[in-house]
Amino acid sequence: MPKLKAPSKEDSALLPHFAELPVQAIHIPQAPAEFDAAYAALTAARFLGFDTESKPLFNAGQHDSGPHLVQLATTQQAWLLQLHHPRALELTREILGAAHICKIGFGLDNDRQSLPRRLGTELVNVEDLDRRFKQLGYGPSIGVRAAVALVLRQNFRKSKRTSTSNWASPQLTTAQCRYAANDAHAPAVIQTALQHWEEHQLQRLSPSRSPRPGQR
Template sequence: MSEASPLLDKTSIQQLPPFENLNYQNIVVIENIEQCKTIEEELKKAVILGFDSESKPTFRVGEVSTGPHLIQLATTKKAYLFHVNSSTLKFLQPILSNPQQIKVGFGLKNDKHIFHKKGIELKSCVDLAKGFSHFGFTQQMGVQKAIALLFRQYLAKSKKVGTSNWARKPLTLQQISYAAADAYAALLVFEELRKQELLPAHISQTIQTALQT
């Protein structure tokens, strides 16, 4: 399948059946350490997690982002959306820095930078954006195109929601759905590529190393 594939034409993608996101009851918004503790065992058992983060946008020249303001982790059954504060960051640090827990997502280069500023070193992170060369795509692939390619589904990405205030409480239903979908979809893409044995060698090596550590 080449980059000129009509499937990945913007109009063609929008005509696909909608992406099957998690139901709202399987999306958990976390604000404090008490809530963190209720899911601690479940998250510790997860070997592979869909991962993403959202930051409140900056609009003025020279304005420095204070993000991330939301961190998303997803299993195949649930998505957890963490409002970032000192207690939730402390809870997440061992997971994000654990080389034996693989975090998969799209466009994670900036995430590594902003987490480093928070004193967290992301370990065993797999960026899926460059993992589609076997399909003939030389450019980085976003999660929306990846879902269209692998699942023939349309993952709607609202620019208005994507650039909304991710520091707000409570999040809107649109924000919750958008944030959960990014992490959940990344996990589905990873699992499908792994099932088809299409993961690039460097990603397969990352996984193998993490699981053997």
């Protein structure tokens, strides 16, 4: 199968903007009641968008203590779990180890290695959507931006400045919260549309069939 070309950043920029989560739908639990609410919502989900953030390392030999933030999202809400908080660590461990919840994201190879070490448990029922797109003929790491352009026909913008900010900070900025939440929200939204889009792609790429004799 010939390799398909994913939309470029320039192609994506021509599309309507991705519908980001409003600030009031982004939760950073701190108090016991907030963690209880997060637990109830997350454990009730059939699937969750999933991503992580780590404080960047700028010098060789620096100790990598990340990931520092785990993002989990439905199509309507997102939760940012700061792993310096014991309750956040406990909740993350439970959700990522839950077999009944599929955790969906992009480029998860590093998380599969670093998170078990950070959490002290293995990840269960985690799906890397990069592999789904590879099976359809795209490159090995299509990423969330190109996937949003393909499936949702929207432009998913990412700030490099925010991506390299201090994710270990106890107080995240509004820009960090939006960035982190939507990195998990986008895979959740893609998941709802992916099966229909895949079926359409397979029909479009399959050779057209000639009518049988006597058929019109």
